[in-house]
Amino acid sequence: MTGQRRVLVVEDDITIAESVAARLRAEGFEVAVAHDGPSGVAFAASFLPDLVVLDVMLPGFDGLEVCRRIQASRSVPVLMLTARGDETDLLVGLAVGADDYLTKPFSMRELAARVHVLLRRVSRAVSSRSLELGDLLIDLASRRVSRSGVEAHLTPTEYDLLVFLAERPSAVQARERLLAEACGWHEGASSRTVDSHVKALRRKLGADLIRTVHGVGYALEVPR
Amino acid sequence: MTGQRRVLVVEDDITIAESVAARLRAEGFEVAVAHDGPSGVAFAASFLPDLVVLDVMLPGFDGLEVCRRIQASRSVPVLMLTARGDETDLLVGLAVGADDYLTKPFSMRELAARVHVLLRRVSRAVSSRSLELGDLLIDLASRRVSRSGVEAHLTPTEYDLLVFLAERPSAVQARERLLAEACGWHEGASSRTVDSHVKALRRKLGADLIRTVHGVGYALEVPR
DNA sequence: GCGGGTCTGCACACGATCTTCACAACTTGT
């Protein structure tokens, strides 16, 4: 998830819609506003928001239907706005895929806080299985590695070696340790083998990534 | 959704956890048990349950946080276990994605009944749902698969293999895992069998769909 | 039993990867 986060606000009350939009813009989001159900769904498809703030009461068809349709095409977190104490709407809303809700009246501060929480939740889900060190990104699930957005193709040994180092940033590891961990260990293996793999990693990811500690071994430096 | 339904039980009280697990196993479910929040989240990611039974009070971080994190990555029905009359927990629980709740103490019969209801509700929802990854479309109800609108005829094994991969987009899966999950596992099965099915999938759906990770296994890439 | 479709195992060829080696370049301590 790179760049500015986009938020779609679907709310028929112009005053509320503008307040919400203004606050979210002040928080650094790119904001689009729709004032009825059908245009909300249309905006969701074209604007591709990272989050939707959705009023339950809407002209056209209501927020629940909007929620259903938005969720049907792709998974987007939805923050629902409900009238006070309207439990039925609330429950149905949660059932059709809303992730959180606010009852009117609400403060803009509270709204902003919830939006941040929701987006953090989502981005955590995405980044939970990856190692991120400066501009170096290692996706553990897909075993993909990129630096400054440029993907590098690593062989199995290179990848294992990198992950082992990346899990212990800046810590110096002896050749023997690296040999045993990354490459499978077998009798009479020359520790010079590690050099070859380090060399390959430097060639593919940049020479500054792995620091040589003379007489000891190697360490991965967090790049900036 | 093929084969046995999987249920994850997250509950720190060993006695309750074992009772629940035993009852659910007797009901024909495959059951995994976690005793704290972090391992619950980890299990949810690897065990990929069809339903989670979740205690609100947990060591590590609490059930609500577990619920949030589980829901953040994929949509799984959650049955929440709460102390009697704890309304706050209940409401927040529903807000973060729980689908039903039981207050302690509860009978195993009641638990089993609720689990069945939840799964029936979900399977109905699932049956109308489809897996959409870029231009790849998998209709789970009719077991139909198409790419860029062109339908492909897959054999049962190929279909199961594809769905298993598609449920974990870009995550690398070992041959052994694929063999066990998609094809039934049996002694002396050669993991090379997987190659044959992957080859068939590539022929029918395009070579770029499934990525080979040398020395590890295969991963499905979201096509663009 | 027969035919078609499907699953599985095998062998070969090819490509990718690992490891080693020799030599150059470098670092360190004296």
Added chain:
DNA sequence: ACAAGTTGTGAAGATCGTGTGCAGACCCGC
């Protein structure tokens, strides 16, 4: 600055993993 030890480099052979085509086994409906 020198020598000794350490690391970088490039290439080459050995090894391993994967793609492919094919054939037998298996299953199921007729």
